[in-house]
Amino acid sequence: MDGRIDVVSDVLETMRFTTQLFGRFELGAPWALRVPKKETSSFYVLARGSLRLRVEGVEAPVLLSAGDVVLVPHGAAHVLDDGSRRTLAARDMLSPEQLRGPWLSPLRLGGEGPVSTLVVGCFRFSPGVHSPLFNAFPPAIHLPAHEPGAAPWLAATVQLIAAESASPGPGSAIVVGRLADVLLVQAFRMRVATAGPEGAGLRALADPHIGAALGLMHGRLAEPWTVERLAAAVGLSRSGFAARFHALVGEPPLQYLAGWRMAKAAQWLRETDDSLPQIAERAGYVSAVAFNKAFKRWHGLGPGGYRRARSVGRGGQEGAALPAPGP
Template sequence: MDGHADVISDVLETMRFTTQLFGRFELGAPWAIRVPKKETSSFYVLARGSLRLEVEGVDAPILLSAGDVVLVPHGAAHVLDDGSRRTLAPRDVIPSEQLRGSVLTPRRLGGEGSVSTLVVGCFRFSAGVHSPLFTAFPPAIHLPAHEPGVTPSLAATVQLIVAESSAPGPGSAIVLGRLADVLLVQALRARTAATSQDEAGLRALADPHIGAALGLMHGRLTEPWTVERLASGVGMSRSGFAARFHTLVGEPPLQYLARWRMMKAAQWLRETDDSLPEIAGRVGYESAVAFNKAFKRWHGVGPGAWRRARDVGHGAEAALPTPGP
């Protein structure tokens, strides 16, 4: 290894993302589903038919056809319907709570008209864990099946989800759960390639210079990085690097580095019994006192108090209900 990390893998591992498939649904026209704003992020795979999606914060409706994937990454309120322009009677609006079933037993909802088949799921990250690479996502990410930017591997994953959910067998729940994980990662890859040049977020990873700098930061977290050293490491001038990093990532380089160090520290406090001085060293602090101050500045409490609160909260967290779509 040359010290350049796989940034997407590092971010997803640290943010502890989980995915869940809620079920496969046969939706007969007329139908509509209103999903309220929530903390989890929805995703939909359209196996057949067509539908329309309207997302709060998005001006135009999104039209989906068979094989398309759409993510609502920030949990914005949204409406799915059969694509007709008519106003549906209240009886034709399906409560979002009904989008909870099993991929092993598809459910039929809606009317007697043309049918669209939809696989529904969600993903979420650990509470309070955020990355500027992901917060810049738009309210909805649409990945049409036949768009040039959609890779063969993403299309193949969609086909596997559709096939496995249509003919489930022993172990299908596990298979589909793993496929949902893969789907999210591949969707992020596709979004990285498709994001407009000046949009902050994952586009930074596709930029040869800023992507390399992010790889250095993630791969060599203990290094005493400066803006000058990072710029030199990726072959840019200091001023040009600082400006481009801020544009593509959404914050200055050393602010991003400080935030990431504190996120990694929180992960290790959560998942290991390593001492505070050991964790301080792993995130680039020679002084435990300086680490304590930095951690409290980012998280509101010192690392020792944060770890104790985590230990107390384990039982309560396990008792939380699984979020709906």
Template sequence: MDGHTDVISDVLETMHFTTQLFGRFELGAPWAIRVPQKETSSFYVLARGSLRLKVEGLDTPILLSAGDVVLVPHGAAHVLDDGSRRTLAPRDLIPSEQLRGSVLTPRRLGGEGPASTLVVGCFRFSAGVRSPLFTAFPPAIHLPAHEPGVAPWLAATVQLIVAESSAPGPGSAIVLGRLADVLLVQALRTRAAATGPDEAAGLRALADPQIGAALGLMHGRLAEPWTVERLAAAVGQSRSGFAARFHALVGEPPLQYLARWRMTKAAQWLRETDDSLPEIAERVGYVSAVAFNKAFKRWHGVGPGGFRRARGEVRAEEAALSTPSP
């Protein structure tokens, strides 16, 4: 084994994303929905019709047609509407709270005009877990159904979501939740395979042969005493060329990225395992426990022991709240 790892899987597993599906909606023209900024990542699957999406931070609206998928990864405020008017009428605005229904009971909202069918949901990531590969995402990621670069399996997943939500049955909520998980992974995989200059920096890094290989080595061999020189040599680049390209595509220098990810993984293992601090320190490349303690506190604001105790107290409180009273 060469030590490379699947970076997308490693990041998503560490970030502990969960999916919540809000429902399937028939939106009759005229209609418009204003969604405020929030911490979750919204996603929309347009099963039928068309719509216009205006996202804060983007100058140009995104036009969606049947089969399209769009992600709003950072929870930016946005407006969806039927695209028929230059100016939205306040009476046509549907409160975003109404986009909380059930996949088992599709709802109709808006006017009596032509309808668009929209499946709505969100992804939530663990608090405090961030990756430069994801923070570099643009305000919205649009995956048109008929774009040549959109993989057939993404289209197949969309079709399954549309079919399951149109004829729900026993277990549909679970099926749709799992399909939404698959949708996110496939959307990231599709965009990571693209190499256009408009792609998000993090995704372009994964698509780049040398930088993507270096990321795979860093994630797969976390304890290695990596230097910029060693990473550059491993992927066949000069030190200066590698460092500059890595920074441009990932958004930070190689060793800063490595230090950040080491501390992210250390925090995960402190939360989820009973492994000793020296074991975790060694796993993330620190021979000295003292150096590991200092590095962890610099990144997380508290030492690894305090971090683990705090997480244990939170878990104990959650368990107590979930235990039925006698």
């Protein structure tokens, strides 16, 4: 074994996403919802009906039909509506506060027209953790259920979410939250498989050489990697590897490696009691002084200060300590 690991799993595990559910809503036309820019990633599962999504800065709207899922991964401002008009009437706008009803109480909102059933929630990631692979997501990710070639897992997951949210019982929020986690992982997979020329980062995972290099960097983080060693490990020349890596990932190999080392170090500072020298060694630094300087350069404060600032209890209390975001 060469020590390569599943890069997608490592990225999502390091980013430590948690799922927050807002509930299931029966939206009668006319209706509209304006969601401001925020730090969380929204997701919408359309169990019945149709809707239109317009994301700020994106010209073409996304049209959803029953069974579709859409994610707004970077928290861009967006508007959802029933799609019946070009201009939204103020009286038809729902406030984000209306979508914070109790999970066990599906709500009916909007007018008396055709009804769309929507399950709403968001993903929250650990603060300050970024990845070029996640950053390569577009402003909106549409997972259509009925297009030819749609993955069978999508219809099954949406059906389970719709059924559980329609008849909630003990533990329903956890069940639907875990199913929503599956949607995020599958969206990552789908983007890796379909990323076009604009998908720097995600295309790298599908490339046999650069994908292998990323697996080695993630799996053997403490290794004293150089561009030459990485190139040799995946069977490319130094110059060819460096150029290909930069083109597919969006940054040079050692810059990516340094950033990921700092992301993992931040995770270990938040989630373990390991000493600073231990974390420095795990992150590939032979000198604690060099590690301290690099960490401060990336995160704006030293590792000790970061650990104190991010100190939380075990068992998911970090997510619980955060204020509830809007949908």
